[in-house]
Amino acid sequence: MSEQQRRPTLVDVAQAAGVSRALVSIVMRGAPGAAVATRQRVLDAARELGYRPDSRARLLRSTRTKLLGLSFSTGHAFHAEIVDAAYAEASAKGYELALGGVTSGRPEARTIEALLDFGSEALILISPTLSSDELARYAGQVPVVSLLRNDVGELTDSVSSDDYEGIRMAVEHLVSLGHRRIIHVDGGTAVSAEPRRSAFRAEMEQRGLEPAIIAGGAMEEDGMTAGNSLGPDMPTAVIAFNDRSALGLIESLRAQGLRVPADVSVLGYDDSQFARLSYVQLSSISQDAPLLAAAAVDRAVARIEGTQPPGHVVRTPHLVARRTTAAPAPGG
Amino acid sequence: MSEQQRRPTLVDVAQAAGVSRALVSIVMRGAPGAAVATRQRVLDAARELGYRPDSRARLLRSTRTKLLGLSFSTGHAFHAEIVDAAYAEASAKGYELALGGVTSGRPEARTIEALLDFGSEALILISPTLSSDELARYAGQVPVVSLLRNDVGELTDSVSSDDYEGIRMAVEHLVSLGHRRIIHVDGGTAVSAEPRRSAFRAEMEQRGLEPAIIAGGAMEEDGMTAGNSLGPDMPTAVIAFNDRSALGLIESLRAQGLRVPADVSVLGYDDSQFARLSYVQLSSISQDAPLLAAAAVDRAVARIEGTQPPGHVVRTPHLVARRTTAAPAPGG
DNA sequence: TCATGTGACTAGAACGATCTAAATGCCCTG
DNA sequence: CAGGGCATTTAGATCGTTCTAGTCACATGA
Incomplete structure (x- = not known):
């Protein structure tokens, strides 16, 4: 049907408006140095x-791309929320976002x-799994901001949520409700699992309570499995x-004939969409995705535009x- | 610490290897016309x-970018599955994927x-919401493949799943199990809602059954609401x-003291991650995301490389x- | 009157690659 | 030994911009 016609260039516009290429360039990027009348004529022609x-x-010429690279895991709903917020913050700062998905068959490095x-001028990596060294290698080329993980060395920026404080709040909340027998279903090898685990242990011990921890993971299945293994002495x-783990856990408890929260209270972490579902109404620790995303974009932009050191x-x-x-x- | 050093260019490599720019170019893109020894020397230098x-x-010079643009909605888990599969298929065909997220605050056009x-050479749009005319405008510039929606005019390609057939199978399945009082909780204004609705009506009528349809939507809440309104004459x-709607629905039925499937059978659509969760085990119509994604990538590549008309x-x-x-x- | 300043505009060189066409060797054939 | 054929290599133009360093016309102040 319609041929794939060559797209017009600066030269075409310049000819149409009867001016030089350079002037069209000036007008197109809104730079000062063109008379009002001419400016209008050029815009019309364009x-x-x-x-x-x-x-x-x-970009080839200017070396500025105004582009931020953001990597996220497909399948992590929480990441999707961050992507949303990052888009908003980036465009408010005049940057565009390039998205990169990490899937099982596609390693993060790729x-x-x-x-x-x-042409990303900076990278924002959500829960990167690369080693500090590997991150540092990229950080030598462009500023790198690690999101949701902070043990990334001195050359990489990080924006994270205080896991210790989050767990402390969780314990505090439950204890103040009157709970004493509290257990933590951990995240196994997931990012952030270790700090949360040790925070739980420390916080419970400080209160003179038994810090029971059982193995879990990041998915519904993990929560279920953990729930099913709970039988003997139910907390x-x-x-x-x-x-997600909390959801699986709740499902397992239900299957065992227990009511939530009447028999067992369950607290999640992330305050994700799942938690907010009307039929779930899960109590949760919110890391506030929009705020984290905004902070990450801020840091990335600050690093690009200023000469601040990583932070x-x-x-x-x-x-x-x-x-x-x-x-x-x-009676509990 | 380490200065942001200028990244090396062809010229640098050429100097290091003691050859011309052009030869380095040849080697770097794996083009024929370089001696094996030289090739190795250049690669080493690089x-x-x-x-x-x-x-x-x-890309500026070659006009080939080997890049496919893919737009998806953040927050649609089903889209994430397609993204996964598209990555795999694209890289198998030697293309890279550029991801674009559509969020509430970020219109599709943007x-x-x-x-x-x-520099995308073709666009793959998952469930696009633009009008056929708008799509056609983009299709004049690059091939555009609409995924999961097929009423997009003659200039735009489409890859979709047969909604009629899907609903037909659903009805068939339930009828063959012995069900007669079957209702459809529809998708409201969502993409694909209308074809599924009319398919249900047609298929039920053809079997001499009452095609009861009640208003729903695409989210858990919609399913819940629909489920709650079901009281009087339960199908x-x-x-x-x-x-997702099915999940909300099941939750509502449970709350009403009904067991699934003992009292009521529930069939979903999409065969998403949710359906596969071990504690859900939802029967569902699978659109087979990987296959759809592969087909979309295939079409995009075919359009780019050949001169096939849209299909x-x-x-x-x-x-x-x-x-x-x-x-x-x-007794039902 | 003449240097000087200012605003509007432009020529031409980048940017870092690819591509075309031609040059350079080298081996072979007649 | 001339010249053809082939593989290898290169010079130089080119892609569509931006940027630097002007030019030009005109007004200004001493």
């Missing part, structure tokens, strides 16, 4: 021709290479590694009490 | 310097512009618009029977 600047050529190829409250930002999470936590039954 | 071709410059700016089986591919879904559908209770 619109007439349907001109749109070729970003490749533009995704990062692609993001760099697109009155459980702090799950995250919301580590830690934000304090907060507790969102919903329907899955309550005081323990009198 | 690795030594940490050279990586500047894609902007490369995302598409960004994908084009990255023996429900076909939900999608898995519409329709794939047949299949039913995955799990634990939420069974024969109705004798």
Whole structure:
């Protein structure tokens, strides 16, 4: 049907408007140095021709791409929320976002290479799994901001949520409701699992309580398995590694004939979409994705535009009490 | 610490290897016309310097980017599955993927512009919401493949799943189990809601059954609401618009003291991760995301590389029977 | 009157690659 | 030994921009 016609360039616009290429360039990027009347004439010509600047050529020359690379895991709903917020914050700062998905068959390094190829001026990596050394190697090329993980060495920026404080709040919440027999279903080898685990241990011990921890993971299945292994001495409250695990856990408890929160209180982590579902109403620790995303974008931009050294930002999470936590039954 | 050093270019590699720019170019893109020994020497020099071709410059000249733009909605788990599969298929065909997220605050058009700016040679849009005319406008610039939606006009390619057939299978499955009072909780204004609705009506009528349809939507809440409104005359089986709606529906039925599938069978649509969760085990109609994604990538590549006209591919879904559908209770 | 300043505009060189066409060797054939 | 054929290599133009360093016309102040 319509042939794939060559797209118009600066030269075409210049000819149409009867001016030089350079002047069109000035007008198109809104730089000062063109008379009002001429400016208008050029803009008209450009619109007439349907001109749109070729970003490749533009960037090639200017070396500024105004592009931030963001890697996330497909399948992590929490990451999706961060992506949303990052888009908003980036565009507010005049940057565009290049998204890179990490999947099972596609290693993180591959995704990062692609993001760099697109011309990202900085990288924001959600829960990166690379070693500090590998991250540092990339950090030598562009600023790198690690999101949700902070043990990344001195050359990489990080924006994370205070896991210790989050777990402390969780324990505090449950204890203040009257719980004493609290267990933690941990995240296994997942990022952040270790700090949460040790935070739980420390916090419980400090209160003179037994810090019972059982193996879990990041998915519903893990929560279920953990729940099923709970039989013998059922606690009155459980702090799950995250919301998805908490959901599986609740399902397992239900199957065992227990009511949540009447018999057992369950607390999630992430305050994800799942937690907010009307039929779930999971109490959870919120890391506030929008805030974290904004902070990460801020740092990335600051690093690009200024000459600040890498830094580590830690934000304090907060507790969102919903329907899955309550005081323990009198006999509990 | 380490200065942000200028990245090495072809010229640097050429000097290091003692050959011309052109030859390095030949070697770097694996083109024929370089002696084996020289090729090796150049590659060594490149690795030594940490050279990586500047894609902007490369693309500026070659006009081939080997890049496919893919837009998806953050927050749609089903889309994430497609993204996964598309990555695999694209890289198998030697293409890279540029991801663009569509969120509430970021209109589809904006995302598409960004994908084009990255230099996408074709666009794959998952459930696009733009009008056929708008799609056609983009299709004039690059091949556009609409995924999961097929009423997109003649200039846009489409890859979709046969909604009629999917619903037909759903009805068939339930009827063969012995159900007669089947209702459909529809998808409201969501993409694909209308074809599924009318398919249900037609298929039920053809079997001489009453095609009861009640308003729903695409989310858990919608399923819940629909489920709660079911009270008076409870059917023996429900076909939900999608898995998420089905989940809400099941939750509502449970709250009403009904067992699934003993009292009511529930069938989802999409065969998403949710359906497969071990504690859910939702029977569902699978659109087979990997297959759809592969087909979309295939079409995009075919359009780019050949001179084929736009076409519409329709794939047949299949039913995955799990634990939420069974024969109705004798008294039902 | 003449240097000087200012605003509007432009020529031409980048940017870092690819591509075309031509040059350079080298071996072989007649 | 001339010249053809082939593989290898290179010079130089080119892609569509931005940027630097002007030019040009005109007004200004001493």
